[in-house]
Amino acid sequence: MKIKTIFAATVGLSLLAVMPAVAQSASDFPNKPMTYIIPFDAGGESDISARFQQAEWKEHAGQDVVIQYQAGAGGAQAWSKLNDIAGDGYTIMGINLPHTILQPLEGDVGYKTDDLTPVHYFHYTPNAIFVPADSQFKTLQELIDYAKSNPGMVTFAGSGSKSANNLGQLQFDETAGVKTTYVPFSGTGPSVTAVLGNQTLAGFNYVTSAMNQGDALRMLAVASEERMPAFPDVPTFKELGFDIVGGAYRGVAVPASTPEDIRKKISDIVAAINADPDFVKKMEDGGFVLTDITYDKMPDFVSKMKTEYSEGAKALGIGQ
Template identity: 30%
Template sequence: MKTRTLLTTFTALFLSYSSVTQAAFPERPITIVVPYSPGGAADTVARLIANELGDKLATNVIVENRPGASGTIGANNVARAKPDGYTILYDATPYSINPHLFAKLPFDNKALEPLSLVLLAANALIVRDDSPYKDVNDLIADAKANPGKLNFASGGSGTVQRLASELFRQELDLEMEHIPYKSGGPAIVDVLGGQVDFMFATVAASAPLVSPGKLRVLAVSSPERSALLPEVETVSETVIPGYEAYEWNGMFVPAGTPEQVKETLHAAIVEVVNGENIKKRLSDLGAQSVASTPNEFSQFLEEQDKKWAQVIEVGNIKLD
């Protein structure tokens, strides 16, 4: 009887200690790894979120850039990190594209667990302002009349800008040439200069160049019109019903991270992403804030994986 009492007491003390230990998270700074260069769209948003996330969790949240190999270097770093909630991956659309371009990734996607989708952002189909194309149908008509003569730019095969154009081309059975660049900025410069006929570029990068009369936006890639370009029609409502090609950002943790830690992180992320400040900042960037559940994010990733796998296979797309 005495032994049973001691065991009961020990168990109660152990559970109490475990509860206190888990409740203490976070006890030290958290690192958000961005697998892209400083100053880019993902880096900018990650820093906005990190600042507010630190306030919510009462700790420092540090953003660490680990660019290279289309985001796979940084993702691999997090996949191999200790699953304790102190290392988070802030990734973007290339996460869904890379498995179908690289012969082998340095990590298994199962080594990372989806935590929350953060944002969705449309792309804009842009031409220079003095282009003969007044709308998207003009561009399509010229492409059909002159197979293989039109060209389009992108920041590289691993970008959604490239695949948005490829999906557009495949759906309309057009023959066009792809001109790859190392990033989206130089590609936009050559659209402005007339060296390239068109491209799908981020709304955030495109919108400021519309009013000065440098760019014309023919359509946007989201199902709904962009708040930054409300007068511009969507590809879906004009020429390809159901067409959509989003930039997305989301957050992951290493597989095996304790449930209570994930719940703490997720609750804080949802509160931050749903906050008026982040919503406003994302809207200014042409993006829509999305705070999803881990399951919703996982389902979204499955859909993206299937979609871009098919586009890449049909287009026989290789790494630049």
């Protein structure tokens, strides 16, 4: 009897050990609601695009997704804890470039770029310079002239330190021959609020901020290759004589312990949403530029971005 009891207990433990692997099989994933962590405050581009995804998630995944916020240190606080989460696929996290390349170059932020496991980058947003609608600055040149006469007095609110906004501000200073001051906030929402509240003279934010704030903000220039259809009257930096093109890629990442088939399944879900006509319309109407960098393309894409942003960081003194 004792032997039977031991045998039964052993079999039970063996079954328990197998159960997590079965639960993580891509064939029946997901079979319960998922959690989507945004590493910034509510109201920014990461949040807005995730909310658009959330509206389509159940149709394409078969389950709902719940959004949570873990803002702090320009995203680093959440990214440094990503690999502590169970890798069963049921918790995913928003991830941004160049943040996750530039932050570790600057110093110890609790994670390295290669510690993270992005599975899909689904959109891109160019940088832009904004001022309040009643600002004294009507053109980019007027802002530049003021900055040259008042070194350091032009303050730019932006989303996070060592972010696309921060890199854009540094490129602007170097290219325009001025000295400005970057003021990092925990996300786009708070940084735009700072501009609207005249806590800073201007904002180096993402172009989508114009869609969210309407006539309350004036966009002086956008860091895209060509004028954006949603903002035909706003000149590019290149048009104005400044070789500045840049912005942020946003996607989703999973803990490093997540099995390969689950990583691909999550990428497939995001790709299906990215092709959904309702989602496409919401994103394009909001000023987002859709991308579709799937999990199978991730190694080459991340390698390319590491090279590109690392060189840019060196030229601007980041991590020196």
